[in-house]
Amino acid sequence: MSALRPLVDGITLLLGRLKQYQRIALTRISKPVKINIGCGLTIVPGWVNIDGSLNTLFATWPRFLHKLCYSFSGSRRYYSRKEYCRLLRKNTFVHHDLSYGLPFADGVVDFAYSSHFVEHLFRKDAVRLFREIYRVLKPGGVVRISVPDLEYAIALYQSGDKEKMLSSYFFVEDDNSYYARHKFMYDFEMLAKALRSEGFQDVRRCHFQEGCVPNLAILDNQPDESLFVEAIKTKD
Ligand SMILES: C[S@@+](CC[C@H](N)C(=O)[O-])C[C@H]1O[C@@H](n2cnc3c(N)ncnc32)[C@H](O)[C@@H]1O
Numbered sequence: 454m455s456a457l458r459p460l461v462d463g464i465t466l467l468l469g470r471l472k473q474y475q476r477i478a479l480t481r482i483s484k485p486v487k488i489n490i491g492c493g494l495t496i497v498p499g500w501v502n503i504d505g506s507l508n509t510l511f512a513t514w515p516r517f518l519h520k521l522c523y524s525f526s527g528s529r530r531y532y533s534r535k536e537y538c539r540l541l542r543k544n545t546f547v548h549h550d551l552s553y554g555l556p557f558a559d560g561v562v563d564f565a566y567s568s569h570f571v572e573h574l575f576r577k578d579a580v581r582l583f584r585e586i587y588r589v590l591k592p593g594g595v596v597r598i599s600v601p602d603l604e605y606a607i608a609l610y611q612s613g614d615k616e617k618m619l620s621s622y623f624f625v626e627d628d629n630s631y632y633a634r635h636k637f638m639y640d641f642e643m644l645a646k647a648l649r650s651e652g653f654q655d656v657r658r659c660h661f662q663e664g665c666v667p668n669l670a671i672l673d674n675q676p677d678e679s680l681f682v683e684a685i686k687t688k689d
Contacts, residue, residue, distance in 0.1 A: 469550025485563035491570025602680035653684035
């Protein structure tokens with residue numbers, strides 16, 4: 454797979470550019486409309502799962518190809534072929550490069566969730582994403598963002614665990630994914646400020662698997678090192 458890496462990265466970048474203006478209708482999605490941004494395979498049926506990964510691209514291909522796609526997926530490390538095909542078949546996916554924003558119309562989403570994804574965007578793209586989340590949410594809609602907590606990473610460094618801190622939080626390496634690299638980090642204050650700047654209100658820090666967004670028992674992961682934040686697009 455690593456020999457094919459430059460080709461896969463090139464195709465990923467090209468697809469991102471080509472699809473940046475797409476708009477996907479959510480009219481046939483069951484209500485309330487819930488989107489999982491930078492989902493990976495941490496997904497729940499009933500959500501619209503958006504990611505730029507190969508897995509998400511494969512999921513949009515005909516089902517009979519999924520078994521073959523498994524052989525090219527980095528997720529072979531975690532899932533059996535059967536589990537993998539089932540995940541792709543039973544869930545709704547949108548393949549999209551999220552540094553270009555969200556491919557939905559204004560005011561159509563009730564809940565937006567994102568776990569361990571925003572740190573994979575350059576800061577300017579993250580700001581654009583927060584603006585985009587605000588745009589697609591309905592008035593009264595809720596966003597929940599989870600990121601690796603910068604304060605936790607700094608504490609790790611100060612306790613002497615320097616290698617772990619650098620390789621897990623700042624210079625993440627994964628030969629299987631072009632998207633794996635972290636590009637910015639946040640503590641609560643920085644994340645709250647970024648959300649408020651885009652118009653969000655009632656920005657608050659939450660506990661692991663506690664908040665207003667559905668299905669947190671499955672979606673929230675990595676309790677110790679994560680920062681969990683919710684905010685509301687208030688009714689005009
Ligand atoms: C660390 S994983 C998090 C997966 C999942 N949300 C979780 O919490 O387990 C980061 C995900 O972000 C995706 N990603 C990174 N940069 C992206 C981009 N520019 N556009 C779309 N997806 C991206 C990766 O493909 C990957 O699935």
